[in-house]
Amino acid sequence: MQSTDRIWTMARLLVALAAALALIVVSMQREEPSAPTAAEQWPQIKGYADMVIPADNPMTAAKVELGKQLYYDSRLSGDGSRACYSCHLKENGLTDGKPKAVGAYNAPLPRSSPTLWNIGYHSEFYWDGRSKSLEAQGMAAWTGGNMGVSGKDGRPSTADICAKLDKIEAYRKQFQAVFGGACTPENLVKAISAFERTIVSTEKNSAWIRFREGDEKALSPAARRGYEFFRTKAGCTNCHDGLLLTDQQFHNVGIAWDAAQKEFNDVGRFKVTNQERDKGAFKTPTLLDIAMSAPYFHDGSVATLEEAVDFMLGGGRPNPQLDSANLVPRPLTKEERADLLEFLRALSVNYTVIEPKLPR
DSSP states (O other): OOOHHHHHHHHHHHHHHHHHHHHHHHHHHHHHHHOOOOOHHOOTTTTTTOOOOOOSSSHHHHHHHHHHHHTTTTTGSTTSSSOOOGGGGGGTTOSSSSSOOOGGGGGGSSSSSOOOOTTOOOOSTTOOOOOOOSSHHEEEEHHHHTOOOOOOOTTTHHHHHHHHHHHTTHHHHHHHHHHHSOOOOOHHHHHHHHHHHHHOOTTTTTTTHHHTTTGGGGSOHHHHHHHHHHTTTGGGGGGGGTTTTOOOOEEOOOEEEEETTTTEEEOOOHHHHHHGGGTTBBBOOOOTTTSSSSSSSSSBBBSSHHHHHHHHHOOOOOTTOOOTTOOOOOOOOOOHHHHHHHHHHOOOOOOOOOOOOOOO
């Protein structure tokens, strides 16, 4: 009997010990949650598909920090006059506020600078969609008119710029830590692209996102009425749909049509696809920060938000390839138009990125 009692006593002790260990494990799990996934580490739009990150350019904190410095550094341009940020200013809704962009060496460019809000969610870049990745777009902008690093006519090449950066100790150490070697043109563009994928509208900086997440008070009563006209009577969501406020498709609204010459002054998407239906078609821009990003359209030919709204409500400019399936005259009353404009002005986003201190 005594032996049996001892066995039961030991059993009870083991059970108690197991229970205590279980409580300790649970407590530790509560205090030390598992590491966040890649989608959780970086700003994401709730309710939208996760941003697609290229397999050969994974996101890391060190890479994003390096990319942010490079994005703000004018030493990347051929003449040292401008950085990536120069064409995407926070006070201009991440555009440059010019009708058409001006590149390094004061080179006039044929189109305006598009906003970068939520650019990491896009799959085609530039107004005509000719680049298929942020990395490809970044390299084209760097070596083209935007930054002027062509390696021709006495201008520096991308290798020259990398060699210059490698002479700066802080940059040299960062490239070594992030990529395991010296600066290369490909790795430089990867770092900038990683930073650009963090330029995201979230509930923290966007009343629009908060509203779509269920916070009715995020928008004023007038803006809420305007949203109803936006998605119904005005037909804006035919192209400016969803959380991104763009369908990422290409539409001809007639801006590029020269009625006097009866031809397009810019063929747009046609240059990429060689399809007649794409003449004069351009990518639908997001409407986030639209009140800040005047002038409007791919050529900056419309000066004010009011004029842009009236142009679209009027059905665009007639031409052979007009997107007549989506663009028809949509008259609003004076009050309805005022509410629609109030909604558009409520789409502002707070750009909270602090300009970094650059290595010297």
